[in-house]
Amino acid sequence: MSELAEVTQFLAAREPWSLLPPGRVAHYARLAVGRYARRGSVILSAGDQPTAMFVVRSGVVEIVDAAGALVDHDEEGACFGQSSIIEQRPSRFTFTAVEDTLLWAFDRDVVGELVAIPEVRRYFTESRLADATRREPEGGPILQVPVRDMVTRDPIGIRTDATVGEAAQAMDDGRVSSILVLDGDRLAGILTDRDLRRVVARAVPPSTPLTEVMSHEPFTIGDDALALDVLLSLVEHRIHHLPVMAGDRVVGMVTSGDLMRLERSSPLYIVGDLARQSDVAGLARVMGRVPRLVDRLLRQDATAEDITRIVSRTTDALWQRLLDLAERRLGPPPVPYCWVALGSLARQEQALGSDQDHAMILHDDARPDHEPYFAELAEYVTTALAECGFPRCKGGAMATTPRWRRPLAGWLREFADWLAAPTSEAVLNSSIFFDMRPVYGDRSLADALQRRVLAATPSSSRFLGHLARHVNDTEVPIGFLRGFVVEKKGRHRDRLDIKLGGINPIVDIARVHALHRGLPQISTRARLLAVGQHGVDVANLLDAHEFLGYTRLQHQGRLVASGAEPDNFIAPDELSEFERRHLRDAFTIVAKAQTALTVTFQTQFIS
Amino acid sequence: MSWWRPTNPRLADRVPDGGLRRFLAAAPPPRGTPVRELPLLAVDLETTGLSPETDHILEVGMVDVDGLGIPLGTATALVVDPGSEVGQSATIHRITDDDLAAGVPLPEALDRLFDRLAGRVLLAHHAAVEVGFLTEAVRRVHGVRIDLPAVDTLTLGHRALGFDEDLPRDALRLWRLRARAGLPSYRGHDAMIDALGCAELYLALVAELAPRDLGQLRRLS
Numbered sequence: 007m008s009e010l011a012e013v014t015q016f017l018a019a020r021e022p023w024s025l026l027p028p029g030r031v032a033h034y035a036r037l038a039v040g041r042y043a044r045r046g047s048v049i050l051s052a053g054d055q056p057t058a059m060f061v062v063r064s065g066v067v068e069i070v071d072a073a074g075a076l077v078d079h080d081e082e083g084a085c086f087g088q089s090s091i092i093e094q095r096p097s098r099f100t101f102t103a104v105e106d107t108l109l110w111a112f113d114r115d116v117v118g119e120l121v122a123i124p125e126v127r128r129y130f131t132e133s134r135l136a137d138a139t140r141r142e143p144e145g146g147p148i149l150q151v152p153v154r155d156m157v158t159r160d161p162i163g164i165r166t167d168a169t170v171g172e173a174a175q176a177m178d179d180g181r182v183s184s185i186l187v188l189d190g191d192r193l194a195g196i197l198t199d200r201d202l203r204r205v206v207a208r209a210v211p212p213s214t215p216l217t218e219v220m221s222h223e224p225f226t227i228g229d230d231a232l233a234l235d236v237l238l239s240l241v242e243h244r245i246h247h248l249p250v251m252a253g254d255r256v257v258g259m260v261t262s263g264d265l266m267r268l269e270r271s272s273p274l275y276i277v278g279d280l281a282r283q284s285d286v287a288g289l290a291r292v293m294g295r296v297p298r299l300v301d302r303l304l305r306q307d308a309t310a311e312d313i314t315r316i317v318s319r320t321t322d323a324l325w326q327r328l329l330d331l332a333e334r335r336l337g338p339p340p341v342p343y344c345w346v347a348l349g350s351l352a353r354q355e356q357a358l359g360s361d362q363d364h365a366m367i368l369h370d371d372a373r374p375d376h377e378p379y380f381a382e383l384a385e386y387v388t389t390a391l392a393e394c395g396f397p398r399c400k401g402g403a404m405a406t407t408p409r410w411r412r413p414l415a416g417w418l419r420e421f422a423d424w425l426a427a428p429t430s431e432a433v434l435n436s437s438i439f440f441d442m443r444p445v446y447g448d449r450s451l452a453d454a455l456q457r458r459v460l461a462a463t464p465s466s467s468r469f470l471g472h473l474a475r476h477v478n479d480t481e482v483p484i485g486f487l488r489g490f491v492v493e494k495k496g497r498h499r500d501r502l503d504i505k506l507g508g509i510n511p512i513v514d515i516a517r518v519h520a521l522h523r524g525l526p527q528i529s530t531r532a533r534l535l536a537v538g539q540h541g542v543d544v545a546n547l548l549d550a551h552e553f554l555g556y557t558r559l560q561h562q563g564r565l566v567a568s569g570a571e572p573d574n575f576i577a578p579d580e581l582s583e584f585e586r587r588h589l590r591d592a593f594t595i596v597a598k599a600q601t602a603l604t605v606t607f608q609t610q611f612i613s
Numbered sequence: 614m615s616w617w618r619p620t621n622p623r624l625a626d627r628v629p630d631g632g633l634r635r636f637l638a639a640a641p642p643p644r645g646t647p648v649r650e651l652p653l654l655a656v657d658l659e660t661t662g663l664s665p666e667t668d669h670i671l672e673v674g675m676v677d678v679d680g681l682g683i684p685l686g687t688a689t690a691l692v693v694d695p696g697s698e699v700g701q702s703a704t705i706h707r708i709t710d711d712d713l714a715a716g717v718p719l720p721e722a723l724d725r726l727f728d729r730l731a732g733r734v735l736l737a738h739h740a741a742v743e744v745g746f747l748t749e750a751v752r753r754v755h756g757v758r759i760d761l762p763a764v765d766t767l768t769l770g771h772r773a774l775g776f777d778e779d780l781p782r783d784a785l786r787l788w789r790l791r792a793r794a795g796l797p798s799y800r801g802h803d804a805m806i807d808a809l810g811c812a813e814l815y816l817a818l819v820a821e822l823a824p825r826d827l828g829q830l831r832r833l834s
Contacts, residue, residue, distance in 0.1 A: 035685060040685060
């Protein structure tokens with residue numbers, strides 16, 4: 007029998023095949039079926055149940071979600087279709103060959119055989135682009151958390167020569183429902199609450215040697231197993247506690263309760279936990295879980311839009327809780343007020359490492375002697391936010407600045423000034439206030455302000471012209487011949503600011519269009535979709551916005567995972583060729599949209 | 614009216630029981646067989662030269678094509694012991710006399726090939742070579758002249774490129790046509806890989822030319 011050296015070598019050099027025991031790759035190579043997809047042909051449609059997993063041997067496959075949004079591309083060596091087979095659900099995505107593509111198809115039985123190998127299963131479940139067949143709104147692949155991440159405290163142990171009474175005492179002291187029985191370093195047994203119930207029921211005296219009532223040679227689990235393995239083991243053996251081993255050393259214990267607590271890093275739990283905190287330290291602790299939430303959402307294939315909306319939602323919850331705490335401290339407000347978010351939080355586009363931008367709209371009944379109350383309220387919230395990881399806004403766009411803490415009538419005058427006789431500088435500094443969203447208090451104040459402002463913006467030509475020109479102040483970091491323009495020196499050498507040079511111009515373009523038409527939408531995507539209804543070509547900008555946002559979040563996720571502070575500086579050299587190509591495309595789209603905006607607005611309104 | 618000359622079944626009794634007899638007795642797929650269901654056997658022969666009369670088969674590579682899929686596990690290579698010394702071309706094909714010592718005699722190689730070909734259509738790149746060598750080998754071994762209809766990826770490729778065009782000299786070579794279809798380049802000149810390469814090119818060409826059934830496919834090639 008001949009060997010398929012070409013096929014075997016190709017697979018063996020790539021995950022998950024490289025994780026197989028030696029010699030097994032050749033076996034799988036013989037189970038592949040070669041298929042060809044001509045450019046433009048659909049390989050697997052969203053909603054269909056795949057009968058095979060596909061490996062891309064050559065060519066490129068585009069992955070689009072059910073709503074038609076581009077999710078990613080699969081290139082040489084990538085697998086798709088396996089998640090739908092494993093979960094026995096229809097595919098969430100449509101896979102289309104965008105270049106002529108040679109595929110190797112593996113039958114679903116083969117996929118079943120492959121996922122029985124733990125390393126392969128882990129690869130499939132953890133790989134970011136696993137075509138998970140449905141988006142789970144909160145939990146997601148919780149069961150793919152490694153056991154070592156579930157162990158939160160050192161194991162509580164007791165010597166083999168202890169008595170039942172001593173063990174019960176140690177469990178009570180440690181507030182644990184089970185205790186490890188150790189013979190030196192060796193795990194000799196386990197004693198659980200259930201064993202103690204038996205002890206009591208049979209009136210066994212506390213002086214009885216522990217070894218007579220404990221479970222000997224308990225089931226254990228390796229620290230590299232997954233939560234899924236824990237669940238399966240607990241169910242299979244009908245137990246609730248599993249000692250976690252690193253080699254033959256006990257490193258901790260996982261319980262059925264730990265499995266339930268895993269849910270805690272889901273956004274719902276974070277929002278719920280924020281509402282339960284009664285001090286700033288507690289709130290800061292809960293907010294510390296947000297970066298991990300982002301990491302998990304990235305691994306679950308959520309879109310940048312979804313992730314930033316979820317992050318924004320948790321920040322909203324933090325603000326609401328802080329204002330609630332502040333009011334309890336300072337007493338009820340003398341007149342109604344509305345606390346509003348500005349900028350990225352207002353647009354629900356907050357990523358990690360964002361600073362705080364906010365303002366207060368007071369009821370027109372507010373009197374000068376009410377001022378100290380609101381000043382103190384603003385100071386309390388701003389200080390607390392800084393403690394929770396949100397630096398103060400360098401531009402002073404915060405409710406602690408008296409100018410940004412005023413009655414509705416004052417705000418109307420302020421906006422009227424900006425819209426009427428603007429200097430270029432004034433327009434630049436005011437733009438953040440045109441992205442405003444009520445977060446706490448009497449939202450009718452914010453609604454009234456927005457209604458009045460939007461009634462005036464479409465006819466404010468000079469203002470719109472300045473706004474449009476400022477969009478062009480930003481140089482997109484792409485040069486002649488599509489080369490990236492990176493920092494030449496300093497801390498961010500060879501990197502580019504993806505937010506400043508890519509995301510911000512799109513946000514600005516969307517704002518100009520929305521204000522020009524008096525549209526109430528605030529988020530960039532909603533604004534673009536709305537102006538798209540008015541005939542502006544926005545399809546490319548929407549794609550570019552999502553791609554740049556996603557690339558930024560991935561970058562931040564990597565920084566957080568390595569213990570660094572999240573920032574916006576991307577090193578093109580660290581991206582794959584494919585990502586670089588798309589980054590270039592996205593920047594080119596932004597640059598073109600800047601030019602188009604100039605044509606539409608500046609010539610029309612200023613010159 | 615059949616698309617192959619119906620002489621083969623009459624020859625079945627004149628050859629010994631085995632693969633060749635089964636091939637001759639089996640009806641080939643009817644011409645109305647849709648391409649997506651059509652069973653073929655992609656074959657590549659490594660030979661000592663280009664003349665079926667004076668040169669010998671050194672190695673047989675083959676792989677099934679089931680409709681629009683290639684089950685890679687069916688890929689096979691048979692080294693043939695031609696009963697004679699290997700000539701000059703051994704350096705190209707990287708088959709040494711030692712390899713051939715492990716080979717099978719030509720009648721057995723033929724028997725195994727035709728056993729696989731029963732009920733399938735022969736598929737090759739520049740099929741005239743495979744058809745010529747195989748019919749000649751059968752004639753020498755069994756004394757009968759069989760009919761061996763084939764589908765040729767070279768002709769299909771020529772059709773895809775357009776007959777009118779002034780084609781560069783090697784435009785119809787297997788690797789050039791493969792590159793044109795976005796297929797990967799393989800290390801090269803080994804009967805099994807070439808048979809697989811031909812099978813993959815076939816999938817690409819039927820995707821491009823979109824023939825409905827075997828009848829249309831035969832008219833294209």
